[in-house]
Amino acid sequence: MTTEKTISLEINGRFFQAREGMTILDVAKREGIPIPTLCYHEALESVGNCRLCMVEITHPDWKGWKGLVTSCLYPVEEGLQVTTDNKTIWNTRRTILDLLLARCPDSDVIQKLAAEYGVTVTSYRKNDVETKCILCGLCVRVCAAKGANAISSAGRGIEKMIARPFDQPPPDCIGCASCAHICPTGAIEYEDTPEVRKIWGHSFKMVKCESCGRPIMPEKQLEFEAEKSGLDPAYFKTCSVCSQRKSIDTIRSAFDMKAVGLGEPVEVAR
Amino acid sequence: MTETCIDPNKARKILERYPEGDASGLIHALQDIQAEFGYVAHEAVELLCEHLNVPISKAFSAATFYKAFSLEPKGEVIIRVCTGTACHIRGSRILVDELCAALGIEPGGTTKDLKFTLETVNCVGACAMAPVVSINGKYHGNVQPGSLTKLIQDGK
Ligand code: FES
Numbered sequence: 001m002t003t004e005k006t007i008s009l010e011i012n013g014r015f016f017q018a019r020e021g022m023t024i025l026d027v028a029k030r031e032g033i034p035i036p037t038l039c040y041h042e043a044l045e046s047v048g049n050c051r052l053c054m055v056e057i058t059h060p061d062w063k064g065w066k067g068l069v070t071s072c073l074y075p076v077e078e079g080l081q082v083t084t085d086n087k088t089i090w091n092t093r094r095t096i097l098d099l100l101l102a103r104c105p106d107s108d109v110i111q112k113l114a115a116e117y118g119v120t121v122t123s124y125r126k127n128d129v130e131t132k133c134i135l136c137g138l139c140v141r142v143c144a145a146k147g148a149n150a151i152s153s154a155g156r157g158i159e160k161m162i163a164r165p166f167d168q169p170p171p172d173c174i175g176c177a178s179c180a181h182i183c184p185t186g187a188i189e190y191e192d193t194p195e196v197r198k199i200w201g202h203s204f205k206m207v208k209c210e211s212c213g214r215p216i217m218p219e220k221q222l223e224f225e226a227e228k229s230g231l232d233p234a235y236f237k238t239c240s241v242c243s244q245r246k247s248i249d250t251i252r253s254a255f256d257m258k259a260v261g262l263g264e265p266v267e268v269a270r
Numbered sequence: 271m272t273e274t275c276i277d278p279n280k281a282r283k284i285l286e287r288y289p290e291g292d293a294s295g296l297i298h299a300l301q302d303i304q305a306e307f308g309y310v311a312h313e314a315v316e317l318l319c320e321h322l323n324v325p326i327s328k329a330f331s332a333a334t335f336y337k338a339f340s341l342e343p344k345g346e347v348i349i350r351v352c353t354g355t356a357c358h359i360r361g362s363r364i365l366v367d368e369l370c371a372a373l374g375i376e377p378g379g380t381t382k383d384l385k386f387t388l389e390t391v392n393c394v395g396a397c398a399m400a401p402v403v404s405i406n407g408k409y410h411g412n413v414q415p416g417s418l419t420k421l422i423q424d425g426k
């Protein structure tokens with residue numbers, strides 16, 4: 001086993017300990033120091049697309065050199081001195097948000113963030129194409145992490161967008177809607193009824209919980225999850241609430257703990 | 271997208287050259303498909319993805335990222351007018367306008383009979399002989415307005 005090195009660094013004049021390999025953002029999050037992010041998600045690898053998490057770094061050995069880095073990517077180092085908010089950082093974030101507001105003038109999320117930095121109307125030319133997508137790439141990354149790899153970016157430069165391959169319902173889409181849930185601006189639309197989920201041009205039939213009848217996930221996703229995990233498909237046919245209830249009953253009867261309160265089941269997203 | 275059919279056996283022949291399941295062949299295979307069919311045909315990409323075990327989304331992403339690939343069938347004769355800085359200063363705009371008028375298409379377009387495709391490119395690295403026009407890969411330098419009709423005829 002490798003022993004993990006402990007690193008000390010300074011954020012906004014306070015000292016913190018961190019494990020080697022953590023990023024500045026990891027430490028800041030742990031310590032409750034606010035840094036705005038749009039393309040970061042703890043479950044996924046960071047790529048540094050949105051540039052909003054910029055912080056300023058310097059080091060006693062750097063002879064006064066300091067610079068802006070993306071905190072979601074920059075790994076902590078011994079003696080690093082980080083500033084998460086000053087005029088330079090503020091201006092940088094303001095410019096980024098000004099640009100994002102030009103791209104997505106109708107996004108409430110961007111409007112709100114931009115307003116925090118004093119931008120209510122973009123100073124750039126507004127995008128003619130109606131979109132809420134800021135190209136952070138979270139949807140593509142979560143889809144890949146899921147193992148479906150159904151969507152990706154298409155084109156480049158100002159024409160870049162998140163697209164369906166050959167503009168058709170993606171053959172690899174399993175209808176999990178992870179892309180829609182992770183999208184920071186709500187740019188990906190989907191529609192749920194108890195019977196079907198409509199997303200990316202597909203209409204997926206929903207599987208219903210065998211005990212309570214509530215819709216769990218699309219059939220195609222269930223097949224995918226069963227195959228990926230090697231578990232019996234039947235395992236997925238009970239919703240999270242009912243399966244917790246079942247396990248609680250099993251534990252109760254096994255230990256004869258009828259009287260012991262194990263709490264009520266909670267709904268878990270899958 | 272224009273509906274055209276490609277010969278799947280030709281596509282399979284191309285793919286035989288690439289080891290199965292090796293995603294690193296993606297760009298090369300796409301180039302071969304582009305060269306064989308004149309465009310990156312959807313059916314060919316499906317075969318490619320199966321062969322190299324690449325998600326179709328990734329292949330589509332690569333095919334739309336590089337200018338060298340086209341998702342639409344291209345003309346037999348591909349005319350590329352350089353509109354890089356040097357060529358622009360030496361009047362490439364006039365050449366573009368002239369070609370648009372002569373062929374009845376916009377830059378990026380292909381004539382209905384699939385004879386000509388007109389494209390603009392940014393600096394082909396031959397600024398000394400600006401303005402540059404390439405016809406089916408052959409470079410022509412110091413192109414004068416009015417001389418294009420002949421060049422096109424020669425390129426056929
Ligand atoms: S959160 Fe770091 S670049 Fe987007």
Ligand code: FES
Binds near residue numbers: 352356392400
């Ligand atoms: S600008 Fe045309 S070749 Fe360089």
